[in-house]
Amino acid sequence: MIILAATPIGNLGDASRRLVELLEQAPVVAAEDTRTTQRLLAGLGIANRPRLIALHDHNERQKAAELVELARDEDLVVLTDAGMPTVSDPGYGLVQTAAAAGVDVTVVPGPSAVLAALAVSGLPTDRFTFEGFPARKPGDRRRALAALAAEPRTMVFFEAPTRVAQTLADMAAAFGGDRRAVVARELTKLHEEVARGTLDELVGWAEAGVRGELAIVVAGSERRETPLEDAVAQVLALVADGGRLKEAAAEVAAATGRSSRELYQAALAAR
Secondary structure, X not given: OEEEEOEOOOOHHHOXXXXXXXXXXXXXXXXXXXXXXXXXXXXXXXXXXXXXXXXXXOOHHHHHHHHHHHXXXXXXXXXXXXXXXXXXXXXXXXXXXXXXXXXXEEEEOOOOHXXXXXXXXXXXXXXXXXXXXXXXXXXXXXXXXXXOOOOOOEEEEEEOOOOHHHHHHHHHHHHOOOOEEEEEEOOOOOOOEEEEEEHHHHHHHHHOOOOOOEEEEEOOOOOOOOOHHXXXXXXXXXXXXXXXXXXXXXXXXXXXXXXXXXXXHHHHHHO
């Protein structure tokens, strides 16, 4: 079978007993970075020397079928550099291929930067969404954030230290500078830091320079969705004042949290 195993996100003391026992017996390990895995084995005092196969974003599509066939005959442990495989890390394509081929997949759970950041944030945890790394291109990033402006759930993002100040500024523009947020830096490590404030405040904090692994947690929108009939009435009022229907629907959608397509079609039917 294929065994997805979570590894520490910083502190080696977070390695579970199951992980240690698994690595002491594993015949084959598919690793995001074999050098990182070798350091992990040494750090955990594991004498076993499994066969290491590189499995990363650039070769997963080509390697998946081969590894699935290998897992028919012997256990294949899958590790990423930190945290749970498949979560903003390699492994999804492999699991998808294994499921289609009827090969069993199981999991050894453990540390997760997503859940750790959410837990320490002090923001609502009952409902949340993980958005991964925002797009690198400024235009793509701003459009993606604008689409999340009305998201009511707490949002968790990853970001690189070199881009975090600009991303926070883009979030402030999309969500409003007074939206509550948290940046969790170097979780479980020596220089762990949790910075809390509004997005505007965190932009100023990040502009001084930030290092290390980062997770950004942003409060969901507290704006309640406007009833459809009221939103359609707003669209029709804009059109009556000379506006074009498509632009009116988009404007009201941005203000109410409703879908612009839904408003467009409903306004068409009401005319």
